[in-house]
Amino acid sequence: MFNIHDITRDEMMLKGTLKRKGYDWWWHSFTGVNKRTGKEKAFFIEYFLCNPAKSKSYPVLGQKPENKEKHMRPSYMMVKAGSWGKGKAQLHRFFSWDDVCVKGNAPYAVMADDCYASETRLIGSVKVSREEAKAHPEYMSDEGSMSWDLKVRKEIPFNVGYGASKFFRKIEAFEMYWHAEGMKTCYEGTVIYNGEEYEVSFDKSYGYADKNWGRDFTSPWVWLSSNCMRSRLTGEKLTNSVFDIGGGCPKVYFVPLKRKLLGGFFYEGKEYEFNFSKFWMMPRTVFKFKEGENFVYWYVKQSNFKSIMVTVVKCDKKDMLLVNYESPDGEKRHNMLWNGGTGVGRVRLYKKTLRGPKLIDDIDVTHIGCEYGEYC
Numbered sequence: 580m581f582n583i584h585d586i587t588r589d590e591m592m593l594k595g596t597l598k599r600k601g602y603d604w605w606w607h608s609f610t611g612v613n614k615r616t617g618k619e620k621a622f623f624i625e626y627f628l629c630n631p632a633k634s635k636s637y638p639v640l641g642q643k644p645e646n647k648e649k650h651m652r653p654s655y656m657m658v659k660a661g662s663w664g665k666g667k668a669q670l671h672r673f674f675s676w677d678d679v680c681v682k683g684n685a686p687y688a689v690m691a692d693d694c695y696a697s698e699t700r701l702i703g704s705v706k707v708s709r710e711e712a713k714a715h716p717e718y719m720s721d722e723g724s725m726s727w728d729l730k731v732r733k734e735i736p737f738n739v740g741y742g743a744s745k746f747f748r749k750i751e752a753f754e755m756y757w758h759a760e761g762m763k764t765c766y767e768g769t770v771i772y773n774g775e776e777y778e779v780s781f782d783k784s785y786g787y788a789d790k791n792w793g794r795d796f797t798s799p800w801v802w803l804s805s806n807c808m809r810s811r812l813t814g815e816k817l818t819n820s821v822f823d824i825g826g827g828c829p830k831v832y833f834v835p836l837k838r839k840l841l842g843g844f845f846y847e848g849k850e851y852e853f854n855f856s857k858f859w860m861m862p863r864t865v866f867k868f869k870e871g872e873n874f875v876y877w878y879v880k881q882s883n884f885k886s887i888m889v890t891v892v893k894c895d896k897k898d899m900l901l902v903n904y905e906s907p908d909g910e911k912r913h914n915m916l917w918n919g920g921t922g923v924g925r926v927r928l929y930k931k932t933l934r935g936p937k938l939i940d941d942i943d944v945t946h947i948g949c950e951y952g953e954y955c
Contacts, residue, residue, distance in 0.1 A: 581843045581852050583738040586698060587745070588758035591628065591683035592792040596751060598632035600652065600794055600907045605689075605696055607731070608920050608948050609766040609786035611777030620777055621920035621946070622770055624703070624727060625659040626689050626696045630907050634676035641909035642717040652909050658694045660705045660725045662772055663920040664898045668721035670705040671903075698760075701729040701768075719903035719911075729768035729779060733761030733788055735806075737823045737843045742856045754794050757841065761788035763806040763821040785946040787823075795906050796913060799827040801840060801866060802950035803877060803892055808926070811941040819847050820942075822926060824879055824890065826855075840864045842881045844888055846928060846940065851888060853881035860884060868951045875899070875917050877924075877949065887936055892924035894949050902950075916952030923947060 592603045604627040610619050633639065633654035640646060641653035656679045661669040674691040682688040686698045694703035704726035712722040737759035748756065764786040770777040785807045806821035826840040842853035842864070855862050860883040869876040877892040894917075902918035905911045924944045929936035 580850060581738050581740070581854070582735060582845060582850055584733075584736050584760065585738055585758070586685040586687075586760060588738075588743055589687050589698065589760050589790055590685050591681050591687055591689070592748065592756070593628060593631055595749075597792070597794065599630060601630065601792065602907050603628045603790070603792035605687075605788070605790045607701060607764070607766070607786070607788050609729075609764070609779060609784040610920075610946055611770050611779040612783070614776045614778050620772070621663045622725075622727075622772070622777075623659070623661060623663075623920060624701055626694070627657040627659055627904075628679075628681070628689070629657070630654040631676050636677050637675050638673035640673065640717040641905045642719060642911060644717075646717075647909065650909065652907060653905055656689070656691055658691070658703055658705055660703070660727070661721070661723070661900070662725070663900065666723075666773060667898065667900055668723040669900050669902055670707050670723050670725055671718050671720035672705040672707075673718070697731075698733065699731050701727060701731060701766075703727055719905070723773050725770065725772045727768065727770045729766050729770075731761070731788065732765040732767075732781065733763075734765060735763035735821050735845050736760050737762040737789075737841075739841050740854060740856060751794075755797050756792050757789065757825055759787075759789035759804075759823055759825075761786070762804055762823040762843070763845070764788040787948050795908070796904065797827040798912070798952070798954040799838075799868070800913065800916060800950060800952045801825060801827045801868075801877070801879075803879065803890060803922070803947060805922070805944045805947040807946040808942045808944050811943060817847055817942065819845075821845050822888075822890070824881075838864070838866065840866060840879065840881065842879070842888065844926070844928065851886050851928065853883055853888060870917075873897070875951065877951065882931075885931055886939075887929040887931065889927045889929075890924065892922045892944075892947055892949055894919040894922035894947070912954040913952050915955050917950060919949045921946070922949040
């Protein structure tokens with residue numbers, strides 16, 4: 580069972596040694612409609628915390644040359660926001676810990692100036708001028724502006740189980756943790772992006788919300804998710820379905836568990852789970868990534884003792900970002916981390932029988948959040 584809400588996993592996790600060498604973020608992605616043109620646009624907003632124990636009265640940016648020379652660890656709250664597709668951009672705004680207020684226990688809340696995030700609300704703004712982006716490569720930011728005021732309704736979670744439980748969080752067993760409190764999330768409100776106003780509605784936001792935290796990131800890094808689906812067998816839109824796949828190479832006490840993924844498919848009220856940590860379900864995963872001239876491609880085949888899920892996704896490179904993060908130790912290891920929100924694909928779901936796999940559904944999927952990267 581993965582459809583289990585647990586907002587304690589959305590708490591601020593930078594405790595113990597993670598105060599000095601750790602990150603924690605809340606990620607949100609969704610679709611809005613341009614009020615002038617009627618065209619869709621995919622957006623993302625993230626509230627990223629790093630190394631509070633290393634705080635100063637100003638944001639410490641790890642990619643700043645003098646900080647790199649001194650081997651200073653980054654310390655700040657970063658608000659990352661932006662869009663995929665035409666006019667794509669990732670925009671970064673940094674705050675010192677002196678200017679951040681965090682309610683760490685559930686339900687969480689984080690605030691700095693006009694930027695605010697909680698389980699039910701997102702408010703904020705980011706603006707980076709062309710001059711700032713050029714003069715400060717340590718910002719790892721494009722130019723542009725975005726502001727937002729959104730209500731949040733997290734409908735279906737992907738609870739990965741004991742791997743992110745309180746016990747395993749306390750002993751800091753994993754290098755990177757993941758919890759999707761809203762792998763299907765509905766958003767409502769307004770976004771203003773580079774002067775254009777977008778309306779976001781609960782029924783057409785195709786939203787997603789999760790969080791990651793830990794000592795470092797995973798390589799490879801895989802993420803695929805969507806709740807916009809239509810059955811090829813019936814022609815009907817699947818209004819109560821969502822899938823989420825994530826992981827790559829988890830580490831337990833610095834020991835890599837190579838090519839492992841966590842996956843869940845909530846199909847019209849029924850759960851299909853492919854979780855490497857639940858060994859009694861006999862999970863198996865094969866995944867591949869390919870970069871072509873104009874598109875990037877994912878292939879994931881997951882199975883357990885009862886079912887099989889085959890996911891094929893592509894995303895146009897011109898609509899994607901090479902998304903930027905620095906690790907809590909100040910190194911920037913992910914320099915080719917493809918990130919998009921306009922992927923399209925196909926999911927085939929099978930039931931295992933004595934006579935072989937039996938097709939449950941063959942599904943066309945759009946509005947796919949997608950990510951892949953390896954250290955380079």
